[in-house]
Structure formats: C-alpha cells, structure tokens
Amino acid sequence: MKDRLKSTPGAWVISREILEASPGYPSKEELKRKPVIVIECPEEIPCDPCETICPRGAIVVGEPITNLPRIDQDKCNACGLCIPICPGLAIFLVDNTYSEKEATVSFPYEYYPLPKEGDEVNAVNREGEIACKAKVLKVRDPKSHDHTSVITIVIPKEYSNQVRGIELQQKVDKNE
Amino acid sequence: MGKETMNVELAVVGGGPAGLAVAAKAASYGVQVTVFDENERPGGQLFKQIHKFFGSKEHQAGIRGHDIGYSLLSQCEEFGVKTMLNTVVWGIEKNMLGIQNNGRTYTIKTKKTIIATGASENPLCFPGWTLSGVMGAGAAQTMMNVHRVQPGQKALMVGSGNVGLIVSYQLLLAGIKVAAIVEALPKIGGYMVHAAKIRRTGVPILTSATICEARGENEVEEAVIASIDEKGNVMEGTQRVLPVDLICIAVGLRPLAELCWMAGCKFMFLPVLGDHVPIHDENMRSTVKDIYVAGDVAGIEEASTAMEEGRLAGIAVAEELGYLGSEEADEKKNLARKRLESLRLGPFGDTRAEAKRKLTESEVNR
Known part of the structure; x- marks a missing residue:
C-alpha cells in the first residue's frame, strides 16, 4: 500500500500553542461562555482590514500595522463581519453554546460548488484531516463578501477547537 | 522605411x-x-x-x-x-x-x-524541465485567472514563497488537484496564513525537498521529488514519484x-x-x-x-x-x-x- 505524502512536521504548522498564545485567540473560559471570534494570525504582517471593518472597535491592530490583531471579547458581539474581509482567511467564529452537545464553527470558504444548508459533510482540521461529520447550518454569500462565503457547520462540541473547514465539495482523489 | x-x-x-x-x-x-x-x-x-x-x-x-x-x-x-x-x-x-x-x-x-x-520569473533547470506542462507559477496563474483555462489536472508546486502558496490555492480554486508543494529550505517562505488555508485542504507541504526530474513522453506525466540535506544534495532513498501533469515553478x-x-x-x-x-x-x-x-x-x-x-x-x-x-x-x-x-x-x-x-x-x- 502506498503511504500518503505527509507534510514535513514543523514546516508550516501553526501549532495550537502558538495560536493560543496569540492575542487574537480567545481564552478557554471565553470559548466556553459565548460565541467567540477566533483570529489565527500569529505572524507580524502588514495588514489590518479586520480592525477597519469592526463596527464595535473590538479588534485592534493599531500602529505599527504589523501588530498582531488583539480582540476585546467583551466588546465583540460575534457579528462575524471580520471573517470574509480577512485576506488571510484566518478568522473563525466558534460557538460552544449552540446546544448541550454541539458547537458551531463558521469559517471563510471560496471554493465552488458551495455546500447547501442541511448538507451532511466531513469537517476537517487545520491539517485537512477529516475530524468528524458535520451538518451545514448556514451558507452566507452576499455581494458584500465578494465571493468569500461564510459557512457555519454544526459539529460535536469536542471538535470545536480543531475543526476549521470542510472537505472540498469538488471531487478530490484521495489516493494520493 | x-x-x-x-x-x-x-x-x-x-x-x-x-x-x-x-x-x-x-x-x-x-x-x-x-x-x-x-x-x-x-x-x-x-x-x-x-x-x-x-x-x-x-x-x-x-x-x-x-x-x-x-x-x-x-x-x-x-x-x-x-x-x-x-x-x-x-x-x-x-x-x-x-x-x-x-x-x-x-x-x-x-x-x-x-x-x-x-x-x-526565475527558471529552474532539472531533467525534463522543457517538457510541456512545466511552467512558471505565473504562467499557470495567467492561464487560469485571465484565460480561464486549466493548465493541468494535477499539479506539483515548486517553491513556497507567497507566489507558490497563493498560486497553489488558486489551482485548488480552479478545480486542479495539488499533489504537493516542495520547498528546498527547511521552512516555508510565504505567510503562514496562506499555508494554513492550503493545509486545510490536506495538500502536503514538504520542506527540505526538491524536484529531481520531470518524466513523460511528450508532456509531463510524472514528477520525481526527494528530500535534500543542508547542502542541497538529494538524500538517496527519499525519492518519490508523483503522477502529475503540471509542474509549477515558483522560485522567485x-x-x-x-x-x-x-x-x-x-x-x-x-x-x-x-x-x-x-x-x-x-x-x-x-x-x-x-x-x-x-x-x-x-x-x-x-x-x-x-x-x-x-x-x-x-x-x-x-x-x-x-x-x-x-x-x-x-x-x-x-x-x-x-x-x-x-x-x-x-x-x-x-x-x-x-x-x-x-x-x-x-x-x-x-
């Protein structure tokens, strides 16, 4: 049997530790308590549309523009406007309060075809591995998003910290 | 005149x-x-x-x-x-x-x-580099995004700077499979966020790795890749053959x-x-x-x-x-x-x- 090509460990990976230590990442307590915006942007790159678009001033980059985005979870009402504007597709919304056993994860998605609301799909983690089954709750693709759709999926709560997308809906050959 | x-x-x-x-x-x-x-x-x-x-x-x-x-x-x-x-x-x-x-x-x-x-774009020379299907990442991007033509069905990307990462993502958007991204350096060159969105689709990023050869009769049918040591020498026994019809070069x-x-x-x-x-x-x-x-x-x-x-x-x-x-x-x-x-x-x-x-x-x- 052919073994699958694997990424070189450490080559690209945004480790959980790096992410959780970055100022755009909510605390464990916040993740439990309310729907939260999760910013996975751990490198100092010159970019601040997340700050500009936030109507509540909850995301601050400031000067210099290479500061990592900080988020004030008390000001943030998880409206999600920052998700489709982020050029790095690095902003997510995690809601662990969705139901007793389920959470929702919202993420940016630019592939076609889009999934449909109600579809059963495979949720994937940051490495593109299938983590669990998911149900598509919402697909938002208004003109203002400029072709970056925001998909919301329902998943078992224990996966909410690792699921960041879904398997591509186009046919992909999985044997390689 | x-x-x-x-x-x-x-x-x-x-x-x-x-x-x-x-x-x-x-x-x-x-x-x-x-x-x-x-x-x-x-x-x-x-x-x-x-x-x-x-x-x-x-x-x-x-x-x-x-x-x-x-x-x-x-x-x-x-x-x-x-x-x-x-x-x-x-x-x-x-x-x-x-x-x-x-x-x-x-x-x-x-x-x-x-x-x-x-x-x-900088070229990269390797056996088979003149085969049809070996092209600059920019050329693949022009075919896809300007002329709306798929430059292939399955690609290998050579280089992980922002051009390599962004074009890999755009290949995926255009419905082209990406078998792997190889990078000669031990770390990717481009932004982590670009790498992260590609990794979410499962595309492997191989660092300290290079392309050794493109094979095919008249056009690319296979790419041989391998790991390299600190001096850039291919490490014997690490060669892999990838069935691809497109090799994109993004080396600066x-x-x-x-x-x-x-x-x-x-x-x-x-x-x-x-x-x-x-x-x-x-x-x-x-x-x-x-x-x-x-x-x-x-x-x-x-x-x-x-x-x-x-x-x-x-x-x-x-x-x-x-x-x-x-x-x-x-x-x-x-x-x-x-x-x-x-x-x-x-x-x-x-x-x-x-x-x-x-x-x-x-x-x-x-």
Whole structure:
C-alpha cells in the first residue's frame, strides 16, 4: 500500500500553542461562555482590514500595522463581519453554546460548488484531516463578501477547537 | 522605411500596477501621460491576482487585485492617460524611446520617462524541465485567472514563497488537484496564513525537498521529488514519484531591467530585491537624468508596494514638470513614503526595507 505524502512536521504548522498564545485567540473560559471570534494570525504582517471593518472597535491592530490583531471579547458581539474581509482567511467564529452537545464553527470558504444548508459533510482540521461529520447550518454569500462565503457547520462540541473547514465539495482523489 | 516621431511629456513603460499608478497620479495633476505596454491589455499581473490584498484601507486591503486594476484603469481614463498597447519599447537613450507598434517603428521624444517593466520569473533547470506542462507559477496563474483555462489536472508546486502558496490555492480554486508543494529550505517562505488555508485542504507541504526530474513522453506525466540535506544534495532513498501533469515553478522573480541597463542607469546587487537593481533616490529617480523607476523593476516586492512607488514617482514627476508646488509635493510624497514604509514592516518586510535604504542612500544619487 502506498503511504500518503505527509507534510514535513514543523514546516508550516501553526501549532495550537502558538495560536493560543496569540492575542487574537480567545481564552478557554471565553470559548466556553459565548460565541467567540477566533483570529489565527500569529505572524507580524502588514495588514489590518479586520480592525477597519469592526463596527464595535473590538479588534485592534493599531500602529505599527504589523501588530498582531488583539480582540476585546467583551466588546465583540460575534457579528462575524471580520471573517470574509480577512485576506488571510484566518478568522473563525466558534460557538460552544449552540446546544448541550454541539458547537458551531463558521469559517471563510471560496471554493465552488458551495455546500447547501442541511448538507451532511466531513469537517476537517487545520491539517485537512477529516475530524468528524458535520451538518451545514448556514451558507452566507452576499455581494458584500465578494465571493468569500461564510459557512457555519454544526459539529460535536469536542471538535470545536480543531475543526476549521470542510472537505472540498469538488471531487478530490484521495489516493494520493 | 519612414521614421515617425511623437512627443510625449511623460512616457511610462509598462502598464502594470506601478505604471498605471504613476500614470493616474501624474495625469491627475495635469501631466500628459502615455503608457506603453507590449501586451494586448493593460494591468500587468493585477488582473490575475484574484485574491484579496493585504495592507490597510489606504492600500485597498481586502479588495481583490483585479478590482484594484479596474479602479486604476478608470482613474487613468478619467485623467486622460493615453495607452499604446501591443507596443514594444526596444530602445532608450536619454529622452528618446524607440518603439514598435503594429510593425512600424516610431521615435518618442519625452520630457520624463518611467520604467515600470516589472519582473520575470526565475527558471529552474532539472531533467525534463522543457517538457510541456512545466511552467512558471505565473504562467499557470495567467492561464487560469485571465484565460480561464486549466493548465493541468494535477499539479506539483515548486517553491513556497507567497507566489507558490497563493498560486497553489488558486489551482485548488480552479478545480486542479495539488499533489504537493516542495520547498528546498527547511521552512516555508510565504505567510503562514496562506499555508494554513492550503493545509486545510490536506495538500502536503514538504520542506527540505526538491524536484529531481520531470518524466513523460511528450508532456509531463510524472514528477520525481526527494528530500535534500543542508547542502542541497538529494538524500538517496527519499525519492518519490508523483503522477502529475503540471509542474509549477515558483522560485522567485528578478527585475526586468534591460531598459535601465540600456539607458546607463547605475545598479546595485541586492539579492533580497531579486538581483541587480537600478539605484534610485527617495523620489524613485534613477541615476540617469529624467528616468525614473517604479515597481518590481526597482526591486522585487509585491503589487501594493509597486502601486505606492508608482504614486510616489508620479508626484515627483508632476513636481519636476511644474504641475505641483514643492510644498504640496513634499507633503504628498511623504504620505506615499509612509504608506510604503508600513508595507515593509515586520519579519517579511524589514530586509526589503533595509535593501531599499541602501539604494536610496547610495552615494551615486548625489
């Protein structure tokens, strides 16, 4: 049997530790308590549309523009406007309060075809591995998003910290 | 063979992001501008950059490259910029350009010239590199995003700088499978966020790895990749064969500076900016009177910096030609320089900022 090509460990990976230590990442307590915006942007790159678009001033980059985005979870009402504007597709919304056993994860998605609301799909983690089954709750693709759709999926709560997308809906050959 | 002569106040060679930004800016102050471009459409690489740009609001962050291109074109139109497409600028000497359009040769007399000819992709030589299906990542991007043709069904990307990562993502968007990204260095070169969105689809990124060979009868059918040691030598026994029909090369760019050489500009060797780069001052003026440079030809960066350099040069030229008072010009130039500076901050920008300082502070500018 052919073994699958694997990424070189450490080559690209945004480790959980790096992410959780970055100022755009909510605390464990916040993740439990309310729907939260999760910013996975751990490198100092010159970019601040997340700050500009936030109507509540909850995301601050400031000067210099290479500061990592900080988020004030008390000001943030998880409206999600920052998700489709982020050029790095690095902003997510995690809601662990969705139901007793389920959470929702919202993420940016630019592939076609889009999934449909109600579809059963495979949720994937940051490495593109299938983590669990998911149900598509919402697909938002208004003109203002400029072709970056925001998909919301329902998943078992224990996966909410690792699921960041879904398997591509186009046919992909999985044997390689 | 008759030689016709035309007079142009400001000639801009190259209608990419830098050239169009120069043209729109200078024309907005009243300069008579003509843009020359060898392609059939203006815009350079902007119209294949379908991703949302980084930066801040003043850099048009969050807007897709092609939309920025359309807005530049409409500004050029609004301010009466003339464009000569399908036109090759083949010669330059002082305030004269030699151009060819539709089989005819013309001489252009200019007061000022901006060379904004951009860059070309670096090739990579390996057995099989001339097979059909081996191409620059930029070429694949042009096929997909401009001509809407899939350059293959399954790809190997060589190089993990931002070009390699972004084009890999765009291959996926175009429904093309990406078997792997290989990178010779131990770490990826581009932004982590670009790598992260590709990894979410499961595409493996192999570092300390290279392509050894492309195989196929008339076109690419397979790629052989392998791990390499610190010295760049292939480690025996690590070879893998990937069934791919497309191999994209994204191993850097270098300035397309032939016209600058021809004009007698002085150069500096700055590997971080892509190779030999024409020395320019803080107004983007080269070491040759009346010749300015902007964009990738003045050092490999990206479209946002190219446009800001273009605006800076456009203001400087308008001032020199007397369309703008020096006080107003200084104020506007300083704003443009600030915007440029902010794009060169952080671990990805500071080596470029340093190299740019070497250029502008070079003694030959004085």
